[in-house]
Amino acid sequence: MAAVTTRSRDQDACPGALSVHRAADGALARIRLPGGMITGAQLTALAHAATRFGTPDLELTSRGNIQIRGISDTDAVADAVAEAGLLPSPTHERVRNIVASPLSGRSGGCADVRRLVLDLDAAIQREPGLAESSGRFWFGIDDGRGDVSGLGTDVGVHALDGSHAALLLAGRDTGVRLPLDDAVGVLIDVAVRFAAVRGSAWRVDELATTDGLLTLPPTAPPGASWPPVVRPPVGWIPQDDGRVALGAAVPLGVLPARTAEFVGAVESPVLVTPWRSLVICDLDEGVADVALRVLAPMGLVFDENSPWLGVSACTGSPGCERSAADVRADAAAALDDPAEGHRHFVGCERACGSPPVGEVLIAGPDGYRPRARPS
Numbered sequence: 001m002a003a004v005t006t007r008s009r010d011q012d013a014c015p016g017a018l019s020v021h022r023a024a025d026g027a028l029a030r031i032r033l034p035g036g037m038i039t040g041a042q043l044t045a046l047a048h049a050a051t052r053f054g055t056p057d058l059e060l061t062s063r064g065n066i067q068i069r070g071i072s073d074t075d076a077v078a079d080a081v082a083e084a085g086l087l088p089s090p091t092h093e094r095v096r097n098i099v100a101s102p103l104s105g106r107s108g109g110c111a112d113v114r115r116l117v118l119d120l121d122a123a124i125q126r127e128p129g130l131a132e133s134s135g136r137f138w139f140g141i142d143d144g145r146g147d148v149s150g151l152g153t154d155v156g157v158h159a160l161d162g163s164h165a166a167l168l169l170a171g172r173d174t175g176v177r178l179p180l181d182d183a184v185g186v187l188i189d190v191a192v193r194f195a196a197v198r199g200s201a202w203r204v205d206e207l208a209t210t211d212g213l214l215t216l217p218p219t220a221p222p223g224a225s226w227p228p229v230v231r232p233p234v235g236w237i238p239q240d241d242g243r244v245a246l247g248a249a250v251p252l253g254v255l256p257a258r259t260a261e262f263v264g265a266v267e268s269p270v271l272v273t274p275w276r277s278l279v280i281c282d283l284d285e286g287v288a289d290v291a292l293r294v295l296a297p298m299g300l301v302f303d304e305n306s307p308w309l310g311v312s313a314c315t316g317s318p319g320c321e322r323s324a325a326d327v328r329a330d331a332a333a334a335l336d337d338p339a340e341g342h343r344h345f346v347g348c349e350r351a352c353g354s355p356p357v358g359e360v361l362i363a364g365p366d367g368y369r370p371r372a373r374p375s
Contacts (some may be wrong), residue, residue, distance in 0.1 A: 014202075015067075016094040016134030017081045024321035025055065028225035029077050034098040035141070036064035036084075036272040044264030045084035047257040056258050059315075060253040060276040063138060069319060072204025089125040095122055096140035101148050102232075102271045103277050103367050106239045108357050110144030111159040111180060118143060119184045127188055133195040136202040139187055140168065142226075150226040151274055152206040152356060155190045155213075157183045158226070166215070170205040172225050181234050182250040191213065199222040203303035228356035230342050232277035234304040236288065239281075244288040248278045249301035251308045252328050259298045266291050276312070302333050307335045313345040317364070323347025346371075 012040075014030075015021035021028040025346060031046065046066060050056055054077065055070035070205040071077050081087045089096070098117055098245045105112030120139060126128055141154030142148040154169035157180070159165045165183055167176035169190070178186055193213050194204060201207050213306040233247035248263075253276030263270060263280060266287065278300070292302055301308050311334055314320070316327030327345040334343060342358030344351075351371060354360045 001204070002237050005375050010143035014094060016135065017078055018090060018093060019085055020071065020074050021042075022070065023315075023319055024317075025319040026055075026072065027074050028340065029068050029074065029081070030061065031066045031068070031081055032093060032096040033086070033272055034066050034096050035100040035114065036102060036119040037114075037117070037273070038066075038270050038272060040264040040267045040270060042084045042086055042264075042325065043260050043270055045080060045182065046086075047260035047264065051257045053080075056257040058255045060259060060272050060278075061252055062092055062253075062274055062276060062355070063097055064272045065097075069315075075175045078107075084112055091131045092125045092127075093135050094135035095130050095137065096121055097135070097273050098124075098141065099138060099148050099151060100141040101143040101371060102273045103145075103245065104143035105143075106241070106245055106281060107237055108143075108240075109159070111143045111162045111165075113143045113159065113180075114311060116157075116180065116183055120187060123184050123188050124191075127192060129192045130188075130194055133191065134198060134202040137191065137194065137204075139191070140171075145336060146226045147229045149276070150356070152228075155187055156196070157187065160249055166220070166224075167214070169210055169213065172215060173182060173220070174215045174223055175220045175222035176214060178216065183340055185353060186216065214305055216234040224319075230275065230355045230357055231304075231309050232273050232275035233279060234277070234306075235302050236292070237279070244283045246283065246292060246295075246302065248280065248295065249275075250277050251299060251307065252276075252311070252313050252331060254328070256299070259295070259300065262298060264301075275299045307338055309339070310339065311335065311343050311345070312346055312353065312355065316345070316347040320347055322350065323363065323364065325368075327363055330363070330368070 048069045053073045054068045059067035100117045105114045137152045140148045140153030142158040144159040157165040157170040167174045237245040268279045311331045313327045313331040316323040327347050331345040344360045347363045360371040
């Protein structure tokens with residue numbers, strides 16, 4: 001196929017597969033995975049690209065995407081992403097930000113929202129008004145269990161039953177109720193309206209007012225929210241169809257390319273969750289048992305009581321020039337000093353990737369200090 005040419009950044013610095021970010025350790029590409037969905041073959045392709053053209057690790061993000069760092073040939077990585085089928089729209093690649101309940105349609109939940117994810121992704125790509133929207137604007141689709149609605153996505157739906165949903169703005173119930181079948185159209189309408197009025201705002205909660213974003217009247221009390229979820233589904237997860245899913249925490253969200261190749265070799269659907277973990281789906285019990293026995297010694301965490309689930313970190317040094325410390329190393333060392341709640345280690349005041357709850361520890365010349373949470 002013809003080479004895919006990378007371009008300079010658009011109006012904000014949020015990277016994509018084509019508009020890369022120039023980090024301290026080299027170019028960084030971010031590959032959007034709507035709903036976190038990726039096939040084993042696609043994961044293997046990204047692992048090969050990282051090994052050949054960048055740092056031999058894949059970074060999982062808090063929006064269920066994948067990053068490749070330290071890239072020496074950005075065009076080659078873009079070609080690899082496209083050939084894997086992960087770049088369906090060069091014009092809209094940075095705005096395909098969709099998170100959804102990872103276990104939807106497989107284990108629990110009020111509704112199977114997987115089709116909504118695919119339909120919304122297709123609708124985003126068809127909408128010219130979203131091509132130049134903020135790369136940080138994101139959509140949420142919660143199947144009713146409340147895992148995604150607590151993440152504070154810019155616009156989302158929360159299934160109330162198998163056919164109806166609540167419409168959310170910035171993680172809060174607007175009071176608008178709608179059929180799930182109408183959700184995609186409504187979500188696109190809100191996103192287009194935001195793109196038209198956003199000015200320099202990247203997120204809905206940065207707007208002075210959200211008046212004009214909604215055209216449907218509320219029919220229920222607005223303002224409800226859902227508690228944030230900070231721990232991923234981990235371990236042996238029975239599916240409703242009798243098969244098994246394996247939830248694997250990935251320490252600090254860094255998935256070695258070699259481990260990713262072994263996950264890909266299982267040849268089953270994989271989900272990257274907003275908690276920087278993996279779910280390997282649709283396994284027969286025998287295959288699941290073998291996969292667990294192979295992948296656990298490689299560093300994936302299947303124990304829901306593991307201390308790795310209580311720490312996270314930004315990139316830190318040496319990958320980020322702003323960082324005052326190697327925060328990943330410090331987070332790993334903190335496992336020897338357990339704490340009651342979640343701890344997120346960051347290298348500067350930007351506090352990238354901070355979860356909505358828990359303690360955020362900011363590195364400085366005199367060690368770490370806790371960041372005050374907004375009141």
